[in-house]
Amino acid sequence: MPAAAPLSIRDDASLVPSGAALARVAVLAPLAAPRLDALAARCRWQRLAPWEPLDLREAGADAAHLLVAGRMRLSLRTAEGVQVDLQEIGGGDLFGEWADAAGAPARPAEGVALSRCLVATLDGACFRALLEEEPRVALRCAGSLAAQLRQLSEQVLSLHAAR
Secondary structure, eight states: OOOOOOBGGOOOOOSSSHHHTTTTTTGGGOOOHHHHHHHHHHHEEEEOTTTTEETTTTTTTTTTEEEEEEEOOOOOOOOOOOOEEEEEEBTTTETTTTTTTTSOOOOOOOEEESSSSSEEEEEEHHHHHHHHHHHHHHHHHHHHHHHHHHHHHHHHHHHHHHO
């Protein structure tokens, strides 16, 4: 599946929290409009201005965040307080969905908007129910996770090679 160009909030100035907006998220593409509308009603929606932070701790460690439009940088802080940038993501991406999958306490991630953003957040219970009820979404999430793992592995190899 070729990667689509990241969606920008400028692509649709009237973009509003809705099932149609969620249809822009790649992992949700298999869902029909009524299912997307029901899912949209369960989301907590946030609009972010450029450089505005998204506190990922507020939603809980097992929440799934759907970047409907815009660009965002995700990072972690070391025990010493040093910020380590993990990745930049674009509209249509999912993040945070596996933070607490093993039941272990997760290091809280941070997100900062790089442009105007629209973010939908699903609590962990709702996200897990979605994965159980919609195997095609679960498979797309697994593919997304594998791609993130490949990207992070490449970053580790680059850092090691630079030593």
